Amino acid sequence: MDGRRISVSPRPCRNRRIVAGKRPRLDESVNSVKKLQRREICCKRDRAFGASNAQERFRNIHLQEEYDTHDPKGQCFLQLPFLRKRSRVIEIVAARGILFALTQSGVCAAFSRGTNQRICFLNVSPDEVIRSLFYNKNNDSLITVSVYAADNFSSLKCRTTRIEYIRRGKPDAGFALFESESLKWPGFVEFDDVNGKVLTFSAQDCIYKVFDLKNYSLLYSISDSNIHEIKISPGVMLLIFKRASGHVPLKILSIEDGTVLRNFNHLLHRNQKVDFIEQFNEKLLVKQENENLQILDVRNSQLTQVSRTEFTTPSAFIFLYENQLFLTFRNRTVAVWNFRGELVTTFDDHLLWHPDCNTNNIYITTDQDLIISYCKAKSDDDSSDRNAGSINISNILTGRCLAKVSAASAVVGPTGAATSGHRNAAAVALEDITALYYDEDRNEIYTGNRLGLVHVWSN
DSSP, X not given: OOOEEEOOSXXXXXXXXXXXXXXXXXXXXXXXXXXXXXXXXXXXXXXXXXXXXXXXXXXXXXXXXXXXXXXXXTTTTOOSGGGGSOOOEEEEEEETTEEEEEETTSOEEEEETTTTEEEEEXXXXXXEEEEEEEEETTTTEEEEEEEXXXXXXXXXXXXXXXXXXXXXXXXXXXXXXXXXXXXXXXXEEEEETTTTEEEXXXXXXXXXXXXXXXXXXXXXXXXXXXXXXXXXXTTEEEEEEOOOSSEEEEEEEETTTOOEEEEEEEEXXXXXXXXXXXXXXXXXXXXXXXXXXXEEETTTTEEEEEXXXXXXXXXXXXXXXXXXXXXXXXXXXXXXEETTSOEEEEOSSOOBSOTTOOGXXXXXXXXXXXXXXXXXXXXXXXXXXXXXXXXXXXXXTTOOEEEEEOTTTOEEOXXXXXXXXXXXXXXXXXXXXEXXXXXXXXXXXXXXXXXXXXXXXXX
């Protein structure tokens, strides 16, 4: 789906990039042909139909199935004691009728939606701690990124396995990737589904390398010890260099071959720290502490400023390439902005459950019209279960809540989880959700919780 960067510390990181110490942003994109098609067929007068269609899709959604990632008998081959303990689900990926659930301890289980059975565990080595997952749609394979006790969890190892092999219960039939790279801290690997590229960083020799996601062939390398950060957006990479006294040097490269498209400096207030520098196509977003947000068009140097009182530094971004908008997350709330610095949307009834904006609890649909999140139940809803949150489906352009799965509204299916006392199974399943994923092909929502259980919601 989005660009994902994974770090080398032995526990999964919490941001949305797969970096040594970061987590990936969530961005979705499609090719230019599909964009043009959608412009022709998705005009404003059809939005009401789209909303009603979304409401119908999530009508009468109920708890369908429960899976358990913890199996003491099945996990007995694992050497590390913490791998054999029950652990929370931190990441869910679904592909081709198979559901993959990764726990915080580093165990990954694969379940078949056809048979509702566990197929296998993806840990192929007794000392393997899986850090993150990435589904490569280019060759229908799952990439696992792991660390190992044998080298003191000090470096990332990538492995790709065809989905068909996993379906047959043969997770060890894959092969290693990027074996020539030394991905020790602060090295990283980042998977960019939008551009079909993989970016690696070897901290040992300060070399960045870009690989083709289709066949993993090396495309080009970038060697510069002054690079502070690299940001990827459709078609281009932004190189952010170490800050000078009154400016930050920037360079924009073509993602395809590394050709330099523009080299320039962006002026900074000398004594203020930089909160963030982000790139979205031709727009550059720069925010310093206690300063206005600057939106720079790198094509013509046109600068737009948004007052610091109107735009407060968010804890996370999600860029919507399809709609030319971006989402900001702050204090459990979500807002939508355009690149003129205008607030487009605030959301009704969409207070996120987790204060740290764990984007594994948020899903943006491919059309970028819906956001599905794990939220707090409304305080004025007397029928709600106070210990359970809700799964809210909201329209990104209007902020309207189109559907909600709550303890009061959800119906328990015939194969739903067992109840706890007098409380219904849906209420139990809606407690402490730690991961969420929406399978758009099957129209199913998958959630994982702190007990390592995975629940399937369907209508």
